[in-house]
Every structure is written in C-alpha cells, then in structure tokens.
Amino acid sequence: MAGKTLYDKLWDSHVVSARDDGSALLYIDRHLLHEVTSPQAFEGLRIAGRQPWRLDANLATPDHNVPTTSKEREHGIAGIADPISQIQVKTLDDNCQHFGINEFSMKDQRQGIVHVVGPEQGATLPGMTVVCGDSHTSTHGAFAALAHGIGTSEVEHVLATQCLVTKKMKNMQVRVEGALPNGVTAKDVVLAIIGKIGTAGGTGYAVEFAGESIRSLSMEGRMTVCNMAIEAGARAGMIAVDETTIRYLQGRPFAPQGEQWEQAVAYWRTLVSDSDAVFDDVVTLQSADIQPQVTWGTSPEMVASVTSQVPDPEQEADPARREGIHRALQYMGLKPGMAISDIKLDRVFIGSCTNARIEDLRAAAEVVKGKHVAATIKQALVVPGSGLVKTQAEQEGLHQIFMDAGMEWREPGCSMCLAMNADKLGVGEHCASTSNRNFEGRQGFGGRTHLVSPAMAAAAAIAGHFVDIRQWH
Amino acid sequence: MQAFTTLTGLVAPLERDNVDTDMIIPKQFLKSIKRSGFGPNLFDELRYLDEGQPDQDCSQRPVNSDFMLNQPRYQKASVLLAGRNFGCGSSREHAPWALLDYGFRCIIAPSFADIFYNNCFKNGILPVVLPQAQVDIIFLAEKAAKDGLKLTIDLQQQLITLPDGQQFSFNIDKFRRNCLLQGLDEIGLTLQQADAIKGFEARHQQQFPWLFAEH
Numbered sequence: 078m079a080g081k082t083l084y085d086k087l088w089d090s091h092v093v094s095a096r097d098d099g100s101a102l103l104y105i106d107r108h109l110l111h112e113v114t115s116p117q118a119f120e121g122l123r124i125a126g127r128q129p130w131r132l133d134a135n136l137a138t139p140d141h142n143v144p145t146t147s148k149e150r151e152h153g154i155a156g157i158a159d160p161i162s163q164i165q166v167k168t169l170d171d172n173c174q175h176f177g178i179n180e181f182s183m184k185d186q187r188q189g190i191v192h193v194v195g196p197e198q199g200a201t202l203p204g205m206t207v208v209c210g211d212s213h214t215s216t217h218g219a220f221a222a223l224a225h226g227i228g229t230s231e232v233e234h235v236l237a238t239q240c241l242v243t244k245k246m247k248n249m250q251v252r253v254e255g256a257l258p259n260g261v262t263a264k265d266v267v268l269a270i271i272g273k274i275g276t277a278g279g280t281g282y283a284v285e286f287a288g289e290s291i292r293s294l295s296m297e298g299r300m301t302v303c304n305m306a307i308e309a310g311a312r313a314g315m316i317a318v319d320e321t322t323i324r325y326l327q328g329r330p331f332a333p334q335g336e337q338w339e340q341a342v343a344y345w346r347t348l349v350s351d352s353d354a355v356f357d358d359v360v361t362l363q364s365a366d367i368q369p370q371v372t373w374g375t376s377p378e379m380v381a382s383v384t385s386q387v388p389d390p391e392q393e394a395d396p397a398r399r400e401g402i403h404r405a406l407q408y409m410g411l412k413p414g415m416a417i418s419d420i421k422l423d424r425v426f427i428g429s430c431t432n433a434r435i436e437d438l439r440a441a442a443e444v445v446k447g448k449h450v451a452a453t454i455k456q457a458l459v460v461p462g463s464g465l466v467k468t469q470a471e472q473e474g475l476h477q478i479f480m481d482a483g484m485e486w487r488e489p490g491c492s493m494c495l496a497m498n499a500d501k502l503g504v505g506e507h508c509a510s511t512s513n514r515n516f517e518g519r520q521g522f523g524g525r526t527h528l529v530s531p532a533m534a535a536a537a538a539i540a541g542h543f544v545d546i547r548q549w550h
Numbered sequence: 551m552q553a554f555t556t557l558t559g560l561v562a563p564l565e566r567d568n569v570d571t572d573m574i575i576p577k578q579f580l581k582s583i584k585r586s587g588f589g590p591n592l593f594d595e596l597r598y599l600d601e602g603q604p605d606q607d608c609s610q611r612p613v614n615s616d617f618m619l620n621q622p623r624y625q626k627a628s629v630l631l632a633g634r635n636f637g638c639g640s641s642r643e644h645a646p647w648a649l650l651d652y653g654f655r656c657i658i659a660p661s662f663a664d665i666f667y668n669n670c671f672k673n674g675i676l677p678v679v680l681p682q683a684q685v686d687i688i689f690l691a692e693k694a695a696k697d698g699l700k701l702t703i704d705l706q707q708q709l710i711t712l713p714d715g716q717q718f719s720f721n722i723d724k725f726r727r728n729c730l731l732q733g734l735d736e737i738g739l740t741l742q743q744a745d746a747i748k749g750f751e752a753r754h755q756q757q758f759p760w761l762f763a764e765h
Binding site for chain 1: 566567568570572573576577578580581582583584585595601604605633634635638639640641642643646661663664665668669672673723724725736737740741743744746747750751754758759760761762763764765
C-alpha cells in the first residue's frame with residue numbers, strides 16, 4: 078500500500094465518523110473568529126438555544142473593521158467613526174463575553190489580523206485542524222495543520238458541534254526546486270505558482286508545497302505561500318514540519334511546555350508526506366525561472382515578472398480568456414504591451430494577512446531606509462499584522478525608518494487589503510499592495526490593485542513606479 | 551432552511567469567468583450583523599453606477615442599464631447561468647445570502663470555487679455543475695429565446711429540462727442532496743452523533759493532551 082501524504086495523515090487523525098458517500102464528520106481543534114463572519118452564527122446559536130461545544134478551542138479577535146489611526150484607536154470601540162462597523166466590533170465583544178470565548182479585543186496588545194495572531198500565539202500547532210470564517214485560513218497550513226476557510230453556517234456548526242461535515246479533497250503537491258535567487262521572495266514564489274496553475278488550478282485539492290525553495294523559507298515566508306493557496310483555488314495549503322517549524326513554536330504562549338512539548342515534538346516530526354505517498358497531481362517550478370512578480374489584472378493569476386510587459390489580449394487563443402484580459406485591462410487602465418515598470422502608482426499598502434509580519438516589515442524597511450517616498454505617491458501605508466508585531470517593529474526602530482521615508486505607521490488590522498475600514502483607494506488609483514486579491518473594487522470602489530512582495534512595494538513607493546528589486550541600491 | 555425540490559425559473563445569464571465574491575457582494579455590505587437584506591446590493595458594482603453604501607435606498611441610485619439584472623427581460627429571474635470558477639475569493643456567506651435574497655435559487659456553471667459551492671447548500675441554493683459545452687448550449691438558448699428562457703431543475707431526478715425538451719443530468723453528492731430536498735438543519739443532524747463526537751474527543755485528548763490545555 079502506498080504511503081500517506083501529509084494531508085492524508087491530518088485527515089485520518091480527525092475523522093469522527095465516515096459516511097458511505099465519502100463525506101465525513103471531521104473534528105476541529107482550533108476555531109478562530111472575527112467580527113465579520115461570526116455575528117449571524119452566534120445569533121443562530123442563541124435562537125436554537127445551543128452552547129459552544131468546547132470553549133477553549135475558540136479564539137477571537139476583531140480585525141476587518143478596526144480603524145488603523147492611533148487617534149481613533151485610543152478610544153477603543155467608541156473611536157470607530159463608522160457606526161455600522163462599531164456595532165459589528167461591539168457585537169463580537171458581546172458574543173465572546175456572553176458565551177465565554179477568549180477574545181483579544183481592540184484594546185488588547187495581542188489583537189491583530191486573525192491569521193497573524195493565531196500563529197504568533199502558538200494557537201496554531203502542527204497536526205491541528207484549524208478553521209475560521211475567512212478564506213485566508215489556509216495560512217495556518219504553514220505549520221503542517223489542515224486549515225481552511227468556512228462560511229458562517231459552518232462557523233455556527235463548529236461552535237455547536239466542534240465538527241465539520243466535509244468531504245476529503247484530492248492531493249496536489251507543488252514543488253519549487255532549487256535555491257531562491259536574490260530578490261525573489263515567498264510572495265513572488267506563490268504569485269508565480271498561481272500564474273502557472275491559474276486561479277482555479279487548485280480547486281478541489283489540498284495543496285502541499287515542497288521542494289528546496291519552500292524548505293528554505295522562514296515560517297513567515299511559508300505563511301505567505303500558504304495564505305495564497307486559496308488564490309489558486311485550493312482551500313487548504315500546507316507545508317511539512319521541519320526544524321524551522323519547531324524552532325518557531327518553542328516558547329509561544331499557547332504552545333505546549335515541558336514534558337508535553339517533548340511529546341508534541343516527537344509527534345510533529347511525523348507530519349511529513351511519506352516518501353512513497355502518491356499525489357493526484359504534481360506541479361513543479363524551477364526557482365531559477367521565478368523573478369519578482371507584479372499583477373497587472375483583476376485576478377491573482379493575471380501576473381507577470383517585473384521585467385516583462387502587460388499582455389496583449391489579441392495573443393490569447395481562448396475566447397473567454399481573451400475577453401477576461403480585455404476587460405481587466407480596461408478596468409486597470411493599462412495598455413497591451415506597456416512595460417510593467419512603467420505602471421505609475423498613487424498609493425502603496427504594506428500589510429494584510431499575507432505580508433504584515435515582522436520579517437515583511439524588515440524587508441520593506443531595508444529598502445526605504447534613508448530614502449523618501451516619491452512626490453507622486455499620495456499615501457504609503459504600513460500596517461503591522463498585530464499589536465505584538467507593531468511593538469517588535471518599534472523596538473527595532475522600523476517605524477522611524479518608515480516615518481522618515483514619508484510613510485504612515487498605523488495600528489494593526491486588515492486595513493486596505495479589503496477596505497472595510499477608512500483605508501481605501503479612490504476611483505482609478507493604482508496601488509502597489511502586499512495583500513492577496515486584486516479583484517475589481519477590492520481595495521476601494523474603482524481602485525486598481527497590483528499585488529507584489531513587501532520589498533517590491535517599498536521600492537515602488539520610493540520610485541513612484543515599479544522597479545526590479547534586484548537592481549535596487 | 552428552505553427545501554429545494556423542483557424549480558421552474560427564468561434564467562439570468564452572466565457570461566464571465568472567475569466572478570468573485572467581492573463582485574457578488576462588496577465588502578461595505580458585510581458590516582451587517584443580519585443574514586437578510588443583501589438582495590438590493592447583489593452585484594452592486596456591476597448593477598449601479600455609483601459607489602453603494604450600507605442602509606441606502608437603492609431605488610434612488612443611478613443604474614447601469616447594460617447590466618442584465620437591470621433589463622426588463624430578466625426581472626424575477628431565479629436561475630443564474632454563469633462562467634467558470636464562479637464564487638472564487640472570499641468565504642463570505644453574504645454572497646449566497648445576497649443571491650438568495652435577490653431571488654436566485656439555482657446557479658448553473660461549468661465550475662465553482664469550493665467554499666462558495668459549499669455555502670450554497672447551507673442556504674437552500676442549488677449549485678449545478680454542467681460541462682462547458684452544455685452551459686454554452688443554455689447560453690445560446692437563452693439568447694435565442696424571445697421572452698427569456700425558463701428552465702426546470704429537478705433535484706430528485708438530478709435533471710435540467712429546457713423548453714425544447716433537451717435534458718441535462720447533473721451530479722450531486724447524496725448527503726447534500728438529501729439535506730436540500732428536505733431543508734434539513736445540519737447542526738441538528740450532527741448533534742445526533744454527540745456520543746460519537748464525545749468518544750472521539752476523549753481519545754483525541756489522550757493522544758494529543760497539549761491540544762486541550764487551558765490558556
């Protein structure tokens with residue numbers, strides 16, 4: 078019999094009961110909550126008179142709606158200018174208090190983007206099943222956890238039963254072979270993967286990322302890669318346990334200690350795909366072929382290297398795709414054949430669950446140190462992923478580097494990644510963004526998003542247009 | 551949940567791939583703590599010319615008359631015909647809530663994004679996957695129909711019938727089909743297995759005690 082993939086192992090260790098149609102009742106170890114996708118679930122519990130099955134499996138924090146200016150944040154929830162946002166954040170507090178769920182509320186230093194907070198607390202551990210009412214829950218797969226987004230009905234289901242009714246996905250392995258070239262980051266790797274397999278390439282699969290390039294990444298880099306598995310259509314992305322994983326977790330507040338730490342580590346080391354495991358599909362990229370990436374369209378698969386040009390729809394054979402490129406270029410206000418480096422920018426956003434961890438901020442700071450944002454840039458926002466990331470960055474003096482460069486140093490939250498708070502693009506504005514989605518209107522009505530790595534966004538802020546970070550001095 | 555058995559409804563065509571959930575319901579409407587009332591903002595950025603705000607009277611807004619939902623032909627449509635990878639992006643269940651609130655009970659496409667597909671079943675919406683060639687036939691039939699195209703979707707038989715008698719069968723997972731046919735509350739069903747969950751949990755805790763530590 079063939080060996081098991083990492084996904085097979087995670088699946089098998091959580092099946093409560095299997096049905097004859099291939100679906101199963103899967104046990105959930107960690108449930109993360111935020112203010113946007115939970116209110117209707119809590120309301121459902123109340124109406125049915127149900128209680129959460131297991132309180133200590135849940136952890137909540139508000140992130141999507143929270144303002145990021147320190148002036149608004151000083152006053153906590155009362156400082157949220159938008160009354161509808163205020164009600165939503167208040168509702169999370171009320172629900173967590175009512176049901177007894179652990180919440181890092183707005184005033185708590187540990188508050189932040191839920192996918193930054195979970196891992197930094199050690200609340201995400203190898204071998205766990207992790208769910209959250211947010212598609213970027215795939216982030217947590219970086220720890221060899223089975224992690225994916227769910228809808229609000231499922232949030233209610235997990236709260237009430239600690240389980241999910243779900244069907245096993247297929248196994249895909251994405252290998253990135255060879256050492257990563259200088260100037261090529263985790264973000265470029267995952268954008269290149271999405272460019273290769275497409276935005277629906279991973280639909281129906283759990284994707285394991287492997288190969289020398291992946292192994293060489295820090296946990297922050299691995300989280301960036303797994304975060305965007307969903308942009309390739311894969312609900313879950315994951316990476317096997319190694320020393321990097323174990324080193325990251327040691328000493329984290331929610332991680333096991335003492336004897337249990339030893340016991341856990343021994344188990345975690347088994348969380349790798351067996352050498353004879355069979356994948357339904359294997360995709361291989363060579364790292365030497367990957368250059369710094371920039372998206373030019375309105376889907377993450379519409380991506381190119383910084384040295385290349387905006388594509389010409391007339392060169393596309395498939396009519397539906399041709400129409401898609403045509404529509405995207407019209408929305409983006411770009412001409413076929415223009416150099417990516419000629420795209421002029423209005424705003425820069427460094428943040429989001431993809432790229433708002435300490436390593437991302439360090440990379441951006443290194444680029445802007447001693448320089449100043451171009452006069453044509455209206456705003457360059459740096460939004461740390463959590464209160465703890467913010468504190469650490471300030472201890473390292475990164476905030477001063479950003480502010481000296483003319484960038485705005487903000488309080489933690491999702492911010493301009495999806496513009497549910499006041500941080501948003503204006504109509505027609507181009508933004509170099511370290512976030513994960515370049516959909517129409519994502520960062521604000523009529524806004525134009527270009528997804529890039531933190532270093533590329535930082536360099537674009539200084540130059541006013543995209544530049545090849547490998548040529549940066 | 552409203553049961554889904556058979557539906558005869560008018561088709562609204564949205565011939566475009568990768569329609570994401572941001573497009574189905576933009577983020578500013580996700581601030582609501584309710585499950586209903588999203589219908590007027592379904593496809594907000596395609597449907598209106600201005601930027602929509604929550605709690606706004608949409609009847610006063612400038613509409614994009616090119617968009618199909620604004621055309622007389624598609625009023626009261628309950629079947630949405632779409633392109634590849636429908637519902638990609640965010641997991642927001644507000645997307646199916648908005649479709650349902652507008653009046654859509656069935657979505658037909660060559661493929662769906664996983665989370666959206668799953669969310670439909672929790673809300674009495676039937677997502678039907680048909681091969682691209684069959685979807686194209688329906689798109690063409692819709693264009694050719696003088697006063698719009700009505701389809702009959704029979705979930706029990708797993709069959710779609712066109713007015714000319716053409717029939718397309720579709721696959722659907724048995725458990726999900728039964729839940730939809732009966733409008734079942736999935737939580738109630740799962741809780742019937744409470745003893746199995748408790749048994750699993752006890753074994754799980756013994757094997758992985760660190761997952762049950764209090765913090």
